Amino acid sequence: MLDLNIAMCETRGMPTKKAKADRSARKQARPVSLKELATHLGLSPTTLSLVLNDSPLAGSIPQETKDRIFAAAEGFNYRPNFLARSLRARRSYTLGVLVPEVSDGYAAMVLSGVEDHLMQEGYFYILASHRHKPELIDHYPNLFFDRRVEGLIAVDTQCHQRPPLPVVSVSGHEDVEGITNIVLDHDRAAHLALEYLVHLGHRQIAFIKGQDFSSDTSARWQSISDVAARLGIKIQPSLVAQLEGDSPSPEVGYVAAKKLLATAKPFTALFAFNDISAIGAIRAFLEAGLHVPGDVSVIGFDDIHAAAFHNPALTTIRQPLWQMGKLAAETLLKRISGGPEAEYPEILTVEPELVIRQSTHEAPRAVTAGRRARKSS
Amino acid sequence: MLDLNIAMCETRGMPTKKAKADRSARKQARPVSLKELATHLGLSPTTLSLVLNDSPLAGSIPQETKDRIFAAAEGFNYRPNFLARSLRARRSYTLGVLVPEVSDGYAAMVLSGVEDHLMQEGYFYILASHRHKPELIDHYPNLFFDRRVEGLIAVDTQCHQRPPLPVVSVSGHEDVEGITNIVLDHDRAAHLALEYLVHLGHRQIAFIKGQDFSSDTSARWQSISDVAARLGIKIQPSLVAQLEGDSPSPEVGYVAAKKLLATAKPFTALFAFNDISAIGAIRAFLEAGLHVPGDVSVIGFDDIHAAAFHNPALTTIRQPLWQMGKLAAETLLKRISGGPEAEYPEILTVEPELVIRQSTHEAPRAVTAGRRARKSS
DNA sequence: CAGTCCTACTAAATCGATTTACTAATGCAT
DNA sequence: ATGCATTAGTAAATCGATTTAGTAGGACTG
Numbered sequence: 001m002l003d004l005n006i007a008m009c010e011t012r013g014m015p016t017k018k019a020k021a022d023r024s025a026r027k028q029a030r031p032v033s034l035k036e037l038a039t040h041l042g043l044s045p046t047t048l049s050l051v052l053n054d055s056p057l058a059g060s061i062p063q064e065t066k067d068r069i070f071a072a073a074e075g076f077n078y079r080p081n082f083l084a085r086s087l088r089a090r091r092s093y094t095l096g097v098l099v100p101e102v103s104d105g106y107a108a109m110v111l112s113g114v115e116d117h118l119m120q121e122g123y124f125y126i127l128a129s130h131r132h133k134p135e136l137i138d139h140y141p142n143l144f145f146d147r148r149v150e151g152l153i154a155v156d157t158q159c160h161q162r163p164p165l166p167v168v169s170v171s172g173h174e175d176v177e178g179i180t181n182i183v184l185d186h187d188r189a190a191h192l193a194l195e196y197l198v199h200l201g202h203r204q205i206a207f208i209k210g211q212d213f214s215s216d217t218s219a220r221w222q223s224i225s226d227v228a229a230r231l232g233i234k235i236q237p238s239l240v241a242q243l244e245g246d247s248p249s250p251e252v253g254y255v256a257a258k259k260l261l262a263t264a265k266p267f268t269a270l271f272a273f274n275d276i277s278a279i280g281a282i283r284a285f286l287e288a289g290l291h292v293p294g295d296v297s298v299i300g301f302d303d304i305h306a307a308a309f310h311n312p313a314l315t316t317i318r319q320p321l322w323q324m325g326k327l328a329a330e331t332l333l334k335r336i337s338g339g340p341e342a343e344y345p346e347i348l349t350v351e352p353e354l355v356i357r358q359s360t361h362e363a364p365r366a367v368t369a370g371r372r373a374r375k376s377s
Numbered sequence: 378m379l380d381l382n383i384a385m386c387e388t389r390g391m392p393t394k395k396a397k398a399d400r401s402a403r404k405q406a407r408p409v410s411l412k413e414l415a416t417h418l419g420l421s422p423t424t425l426s427l428v429l430n431d432s433p434l435a436g437s438i439p440q441e442t443k444d445r446i447f448a449a450a451e452g453f454n455y456r457p458n459f460l461a462r463s464l465r466a467r468r469s470y471t472l473g474v475l476v477p478e479v480s481d482g483y484a485a486m487v488l489s490g491v492e493d494h495l496m497q498e499g500y501f502y503i504l505a506s507h508r509h510k511p512e513l514i515d516h517y518p519n520l521f522f523d524r525r526v527e528g529l530i531a532v533d534t535q536c537h538q539r540p541p542l543p544v545v546s547v548s549g550h551e552d553v554e555g556i557t558n559i560v561l562d563h564d565r566a567a568h569l570a571l572e573y574l575v576h577l578g579h580r581q582i583a584f585i586k587g588q589d590f591s592s593d594t595s596a597r598w599q600s601i602s603d604v605a606a607r608l609g610i611k612i613q614p615s616l617v618a619q620l621e622g623d624s625p626s627p628e629v630g631y632v633a634a635k636k637l638l639a640t641a642k643p644f645t646a647l648f649a650f651n652d653i654s655a656i657g658a659i660r661a662f663l664e665a666g667l668h669v670p671g672d673v674s675v676i677g678f679d680d681i682h683a684a685a686f687h688n689p690a691l692t693t694i695r696q697p698l699w700q701m702g703k704l705a706a707e708t709l710l711k712r713i714s715g716g717p718e719a720e721y722p723e724i725l726t727v728e729p730e731l732v733i734r735q736s737t738h739e740a741p742r743a744v745t746a747g748r749r750a751r752k753s754s
Numbered sequence: 755c756a757g758t759c760c761t762a763c764t765a766a767a768t769c770g771a772t773t774t775a776c777t778a779a780t781g782c783a784t
Numbered sequence: 785a786t787g788c789a790t791t792a793g794t795a796a797a798t799c800g801a802t803t804t805a806g807t808a809g810g811a812c813t814g
Contacts, residue, residue, distance in 0.1 A: 031522070031541075033770055044794050049772060057773085060791050082524045083464045084770035088799045092460065094503075103489045103682070108480040115479065115506060124503045124524065126471075129492060145408075147459045147501065164408075250686035279686045286688060305480070309627035309656045311663065311688040410800055421764050426802060434803085437761050461800035465769045 032076045041072050048073075052080075086148065095125040095332060096144030098137070099155040100213075102129050104248035105276065105304040106321065110155050110170055113325025121333055125149075130157065132213045132246045151332045154179075155325075158215050166335040166344070168328045173215050175346070180335065182328050182348045184216075186223035189317045189352040193271055193299050194227050196354055201363035202269040202297060206239040208256045208281065210273040211246065217273070220301075224271070238263045243277055253277025257284035268296060268363040275300035275307045275316055282310070282359065293361035303355055313357035320350050409453045418449055425450075429457075463525065472502040472709060473521030475514070476532040477590075479506050481625035482653065482681040483698065487532050487547055490702025498710055502526075507534065509590045509623045528709045531556075532702075535592050543712040543721070545705045550592050552723070557712065559705050559725045561593075563600035566694045566729040570648055570676050571604050573731055578740035579646040579674060583616040585633045585658065587650040588623065594650070597678075601648070615640045620654055630654025634661035645673060645740040652677035652684045652693055659687070659736065670738035680732055690734035697727050 038045040043065075050058040051069045058066070072078070086092045097114060099107040111127070118125055126147065130136035137157060144152060151166040158174050159167060167179045174181075197205055207224065210217035228235050241256040253272060260267070261284065272278035278300030282292050290296050292312055300307055303318035327348060335344045415422040420442075427435040428446045435443070449455070463469045474491060476484040488504070495502055503524065507513035514534060521529060528543040535551050536544060544556045551558075574582055584601065587594035605612050618633040630649060637644070638661065649655035655677030659669050667673050669689055677684055680695035704725060712721045 034772095035770070045771075046773080046794060046796095047792085050793095053772080055773090061793075062791085065792080079519070079523050081464070081770050083460050083469065084799085085772080086799090087458070087460045087464055087801095088770085088772050090799070101489070102479075102492065103482070103485040105480070105482070105485075105682075108482075108485045111504075112478070112480045112506070115504070119505070124505070124520070126501045126503055127492070128496070128501070129489070142456070143501070146456050249682045254686075276682075279683070282688065283686055283690075305482075305626050305653075306656070306683045309631075309660055310683075311659065313660075411802095412800070422801075423764060423766095423803080424762085427763095430802080432803090437763075439762075442762080458800050461769085462802080463769090464771095465800085465802050467769070 031081075032078050034078070034080070037072055037076060037078050040076075041068060043069070052078075090148075092148040092150055093123050094147065094149050095123060095151050095153060095329075096141065096147075096149040097125045097127045097153045097155065098140055098144075098157050099127065099129050100132055100157060100246075101248050102127070105306070106274070106302060107155050109304065109321035110325035110328070113322035113327075114153060114329045115325075116322075117326045117329035117333075121329075123329075123333065125153070150336045153328050153332060155328075156215055166332055166340075168332040168335070170324050170328050171216050173219050180331055180345055180348065182324050182331070182350065183219070184319050184324075185349050185351050186216075186220045187227065189220070189301070189319075190223040190227040192352060192354040193317055194224070194231055194233060196356070196360070197269050197271070197297065197299065198231055198233065200269075200297065200360060203233065203363070204236075204239070204265075204267040204269070205233060206260050206267040206270045207235065207241070208253060208260075208270065208272045208277050209240060209242040211243045211252075213246065214243075214273075220273070236265060238265045239267050243273055248276070250276050250280030250283065253280025254284045255280070257281035261285075261288050269360070270296060270298045272298060272300050275302045275304045275314055278314055278316070278359070279306065279310055282312075293359050295364060297360040297363070299360060303353075307355075308357065310359075312359045315357045315360040316355050318353040318355050320353075324350055408458075409455050411455070411457070414449055414453060414455050417453075418445060420446070429455075467525075469525040469527055470500050471524065471526050472500060472528050472530060472706075473518065473524075473526040474502045474504045474530045474532065475517055475521075475534050476504065476506050477509055477534060477623075478625050479504070482683070483651070483679060484532050486681065486698035487702035487705070490699040490704075491530060491706045492702075493699075494703045494706035494710075498706075500706075500710065502530070527713045530705050530709060532705075533592055543709055543717075545709040545712070547701050547705050548593050550596050557708055557722055557725065559701050559708070559727065560596070561696050561701075562726050562728050563593075563597045564604060566597070566678070566696075567600040567604040569729060569731040570694055571601070571608055571610060573733070573737070574646050574648070574674065574676065575608055575610065577646075577674065577737060580610065580740070581613070581616070581642075581644040581646070582610060583637050583644040583647045584612065584618070585630060585637075585647065585649045585654050586617060586619040588620045588629075590623065591620075591650075597650070613642060615642045616644050620650055625653070627653050627657030627660065630657025631661045632657075634658035638662075638665050646737070647673060647675045649675060649677050652679045652681045652687075652691055655691055655693070655736070656683065656687055659689075670736050672741060674737040674740070676737060684732075685734065687736075689736045692734045692737040693732050695730040695732050697730075701727055 034045045034048055038048050047061065048069055051061055051066050052073060101107060128140040130140060141152060152163065154167060154169045154172055156171045158172060159169065159176060159179060162176060162178050168182060169179050170182045172179065172181045173183060209221055225235065239260065241259045243252045243256055245252050253276060256277065257280065270281055272281055278298050282298055285292050285296050292298055300314045300316035303316045307314040307316050331348065335342065411422045411425055415425050424438065425446055428438055428443050429450060478484060505517040507517060518529060529540060531544060531546045531549055533548045535549060536546065536553060536556060539553060539555050545559060546556050547559045549556065549558045550560060586598055602612065616637065618636045620629045620633055622629050630653060633654065634657065647658055649658055655675050659675055662669050662673050669675055677691045677693035680693045684691040684693050708725065712719065
């Protein structure tokens with residue numbers, strides 16, 4: 001056990017004071033409708049709509065009337081009902097976003113990029129986390145469709161069926177018609193990491209693969225295998241561990257690293273599936289009496305906020321997550337405005353970057369992780 | 378500079394292949410309406426609506442007709458248009474959630490709790506991050522209202538005006554009519570942390586306050602001051618630093634800790650505003666040649682995922698963030714279903730918990746942070 | 755055999771805005 | 785005095801579902 005202080009947090013909901021809602025202040029709760037405003041002005045809703053939307057058909061309306069309308073709209077704080085508008089225009093200006101989990105750092109970064117772009121364009125999104133449950137992965141898109149989203153962004157989530165709407169998938173990897181995939185250049189990522197490790201003198205390299213449900217897992221592993229072969233590195237099957245379980249905490253990496261240590265095969269470096277698992281692995285190494293990077297070098301993946309400030313600061317392959325989110329939003333809006341017949345890109349590739357910090361070092365001469373681990377256990 | 382590898386990530390959007398949308402497959406894009414279904418069955422939309430919604434008024438409809446309707450709905454994959462329904466029923470089953478920033482770990486945890494409860498109840502939410510910009514804090518709620526959200530959850534965000542809708546604020550602290558505040562018991566939190574430090578023998582305790590925009594800052598500081606007085610601890614003004622800037626990274630804590638070290642006042646412990654800043658502070662201490670917890674003990678706040686896996690593992694005051702999110706959602710839905718006249722709690726308090734890990738230790742006898750820092754600088 | 759009840763439905767209004775297709779009144783030219 | 789254009793608007797349909805207030809026709813009752 002890593003943390004013995006796991007206890008239930010007592011959530012005591014004790015209403016300290018009660019407040020009686022004030023009827024008169026509440027009265028104005030319901031906003032005015034166009035019709036009400038029109039009646040008040042002695043005009044028809046049509047006229048108001050034309051003027052307020054600055055339609056070319058309002059050309060014949062004299063400025064004086066327009067001013068009256070604007071003044072009244074202002075005065076009554078008129079705000080058009082978005083639902084009514086959406087229904088009529090068949091445009092919801094809303095997207096659905098499906099993520100495995102909000103609180104894991106990865107999805108949040110992507111979301112941040114998505115949001116920044118959508119806000120600019122007057123779009124909102126509704127968000128759902130499926131937590132890797134297949135029934136939710138199937139169910140949520142339907143709920144999104146019911147709410148008339150105009151498109152879907154799927155983050156690290158596999159969609160199998162051809163969707164009835166434009167879909168952009170971030171790290172999706174499945175070749176489904178109608179879906180644009182935004183993916184990292186995994187070959188380049190593997191190359192950056194492995195070449196750097198080799199350059200530091202590492203030959204016995206251990207790996208932590210992602211969970212099977214993570215859509216990056218197989219593509220990234222394929223790239224690693226290819227690049228390793230090209231660089232003349234042998235991947236020892238016993239030095240490959242896999243993340244298990246869907247916790248978004250470093251614990252899964254800790255467990256995987258323990259397994260690697262247990263095989264007693266020596267290694268001088270670890271390439272982890274992501275920063276979170278790298279952090280867990282470092283914990284496992286420290287507990288085994290191994291120094292990072294003195295005895296084992298560790299490279300993470302993603303470059304989440306925590307990576308730079310971990311101790312030791314994590315060397316990692318940065319994914320431009322924010323940009324991937326933004327690109328996803330841009331691409332999806334472009335597809336939406338293009339209409340269903342429009343052409344769309346099937347794959348958009350973004351480039352990784354090697355960020356060298358303190359968790360990697362030249363390979364030690366003699367002492368390797370496996371041997372030390374055996375000694376200390 | 379902490380991390381020299383800050384470089385722009387090149388986002389190369391290169392469409393590798395283009396796909397021509399398939400017209401025939403797209404045809405069925407628009408879903409059937411109730412009216413179309415009714416025409417197809419030779420019945421009126423009314424009848425279908427009654428039957429499909431299992432209205433008591435459908436009592437007189439023979440089972441055979443009902444079955445025909447159900448079969449057709451199934452066959453044509455009929456799904457009622459949520460917008461139309463919302464417009465008519467004046468219910469959107471949607472909330473607005475306003476957070477400072479999705480990607481900081483704190484908001485994401487709260488969101489996770491919010492979402493878990495909302496999904497159960499058939500609600501969705503739209504999300505906006507204001508990034509502490511006052512104009513956005515004022516603007517986004519209006520956009521939410523336009524979209525007819527039924528209520529608002531504000532996370533770590535001050536609302537000043539009386540809202541026209543039920544609002545639940547997580548760590549809001551402002552006493553505004555119409556808003557339910559969900560707050561941590563900060564007195565208890567301060568007590569847990571300070572008593573523990575005193576128990577370990579610490580007397581010279583440094584503090585990092587939160588940014589002024591963070592709504593927890595003043596309440597928490599007030600509690601710390603009160604509890605310190607009660608415990609007979611003198612808070613040295615020169616041992617109080619404040620976070621500055623709105624970056625969600627540990628950097629702000631690093632800067633604050635540097636300032637503390639620069640004052641050359643000795644201290645043996647630090648109580649940081651949150652885990653993120655504690656992690657930054659630890660980095661500053663390490664760089665100054667101070668050992669954590671040997672020379673300085675550090676207590677964080679929140680217990681984000683990263684806390685347990687930092688090196689050293691962070692002792693912290695856990696906020697039940699997930700529960701706070703869930704409680705916010707529960708409370709808001711309760712208020713919504715109660716109607717505008719209903720009573721509602723003004724404050725709900727949740728309890729913190731001290732999580733002891735490796736970043737705290739008994740106070741050193743002679744060497745204190747300030748002195749060592751002076752020496753090493 | 756008129757009145758009432760029941761069955762199996764339906765017409766029309768509604769939610770709130772947009773949009774198409776008008777109209778009534780005036781001015782101007784012929 | 786008639787025709788035509790322009791001005792200043794409005795009525796009604798529409799988006800898609802829900803809901804209120806019916807109705808047509810048959811069975812049953814007194």
